[in-house]
Amino acid sequence: MLDHIGQIPANAAQRFANREALIAGGRRFTFAELNGLIEAVAGGLSRLGLGQGDIVTLYAANSWEWIVSYFAVARLGAVINPVNTMLTPAEVEYVVKDCGAKAIIASPDKIAGILGVTEVSSVQSIIAIGDAPVAGAISFDGLIAARHPAPPPPDVAADSLGSIAYTSGTTGQPKGAMQSHRAVILNGAMTSQMHMRGADDIVVSALPCPHVYANVLMTGMMMCGTKLVLHERFDSAAVLADIERHSATIFDGVPAMYMYILNNPDLKQSDLSSLRRCYVGGQTMPVTVMEAVEAAFGAPLIELWGMTEIAGLGATHPLLGRNKHGSIGCAMPYCELRIADAENAGRTMPRGEVGELMVRGPIVMMGYFGDPEKTRETLEPDGWMHTGDLGTMDVDNCVNIVDRKKDMILTGGYNVYPAEIERALAAHPAVALSAVGKLPDAVKGEIAKAYVVLKEGAACTEDEIIAFCRETLAAYKCPRTVQFVKDVPKTSTGKIMRRELYKLDQG
Incomplete structure (x- = not known):
């Protein structure tokens, strides 16, 4: 090393x-x-x-x-x-x-x-x-x-x-x-190790270089001899063309990228036969969409999880291990994950119960520059780091992310997770992309609002969307209102910014 x-x-x-x-x-x-x-x-x-x-x-x-x-x-x-x-x-x-x-x-x-x-x-x-x-x-x-x-x-x-x-x-x-x-070197090396990325691989990526997901691809290129086809910005047609042109073996992206590709009419004519596997991170992805990607791309789609504070990935599935859709996988080598009581970090939650995901190991940041107070809030004295993500852990030590702790909606005393509603919406045949935010409510405290991007040429009503959600979700979890939009606010990586959704209310 x-x-x-x-x-x-x-x-x-x-x-x-x-x-x-x-x-x-x-x-x-x-x-x-x-x-x-x-x-x-x-x-x-x-x-x-x-x-x-x-x-x-x-x-x-x-x-x-x-x-x-x-x-x-x-x-x-x-x-x-x-x-x-x-x-x-x-x-x-x-x-x-x-x-x-x-x-x-x-x-x-x-x-x-x-x-x-x-x-x-x-x-x-x-x-x-x-x-x-x-x-x-x-x-x-x-x-x-x-x-x-x-x-x-x-x-x-x-x-x-x-x-x-x-x-x-x-x-x-x-x-x-x-x-x-x-931390940077180890994360790049262990990402390549878990994914078995090497000199025979050609990776197409439009992930922004300042982001840690892109960083592990860049360091992996230099350390393991992987060829990187780098796009200045994401364009679904350009990505499809380059996968075919360069016989790419890997595509890395965030959920929104895959959703736009699935909605691109060029997909059916694209030759993606060179792909051996694809990876997705940045946000949770509905299993129905993951399955649609695998069917369209003809390659397995493997989820990963990471954050700025750990220099890249903290969890993923090993290439030759079991690929559990809906799970971010297990801890990276040399690292640990656990689910802690969201109100008491010292208490580990039983298997299957929701708590805050915490991570420990050599990839964890040294702290926040010039901010000892925020560092103390995030890093426990024993090295465990708060991630702000809520999740569960199964018997194989694989983690399922439920949602961001700060995005949770408290409606009538019940916890509602936007990601769960988004997963339900993803199964609707007319929905290309969705995001769920929260609105203040005099009676229930907060209610869920869905912002929906329809597939090209598709039509749907608010009542139809809500009725569809009620088929698979408890009544208290369903969105109370739906707004159809052309797009939703996203970060440079394509990650949906739920806290910016309110700006669409006046649109």
Whole structure:
């Protein structure tokens, strides 16, 4: 096992040399070529005064430059701060001021909004991806062209800070989850181990690079020789075309991506015969939809679970193990999962009973940057970490996620889980996608509201949707109202943002 992230590219170049590693932005790269670019960018960043321990923010869309930047920062022994491209300039300013970043590498379209950050923070350099001159920024391609030699590889401890990844901040200001080099490397390696991803695999992905799910695919590519076909953004037609064009063996996505693909008329004409397995994470996925994906793709669909605070995956199904639809699987190697009483973390719930999912092991974050109070709330003294997910554990130690603890609806004294309603809605033949939120109610406290995207050409009424739910759900669980919408609010990964659903009420 390598000690730190910065060692990964040179090791990959030595092991896989001229094998093709990455296809992105219309270009192809071997492992040796990627390492050469990483060394050049590391040399350029060093010439700008960046070095071991400095924090560098990555604020850019999916691209080969993003991947090169990520490893170039690590090559210097500096700390990587990947941020979501959906963040506004004001939110990016908060992040760089909070963590004390010294430089930002950004897409050209992001530069104008963040130029002023150098006047109010410790940021000294802003680097614009591409070769077009951008006023006030340094050219990324210019760093490569200069070919400044990178300094000697630094001595970096495995348990030292490798990256700071900020959470979405849906309940307040974003929090910076600090990950050690060991956590990032171990998660990438164990994900590949559990899924048996290797040099014979070709992965198509549109997952955003700053997200930890995409990160384990990227590190897996470099550590295990897997070829990655990276899309700048998700487009169902483009994904189908690239699976066929590159004879992809794996597709990774979130539930919404699969739902859009299933609703794409191109699916029936697409040749997906090269796929050996597909993976889904980010949110729970209805079993009926998983079965529809397997039938359409002709490959098993395997669920996984992870979060920012654990550098990637915390649970999945081993490829040669039993694939339990509706379950996120078992704990990653070297880690533990348990279901705790939601009101008393020290008490473990009996098998099959709902509680909060907790995780412990070397992938767990070091804490939240500069926020000891939030760290204490999330990390127990014995190492167990609160995830905020509610679930159950079966006799095989496999976990079923019920829902997010904060998304639960309390209606007339009963606990109602949006994910359970969404699973019921997914079985309706006219429903392409659904999301369930909550509304205040004078009598019951809260009631469930369903936001439904219909399949192309389909028609349905509110009464029909509610009646359909009553066929499989107890009366108190059924949505009290339904709104048909063109789409629902999603994160950059395609994860449905239930707390933003209320904005559709005025639509």
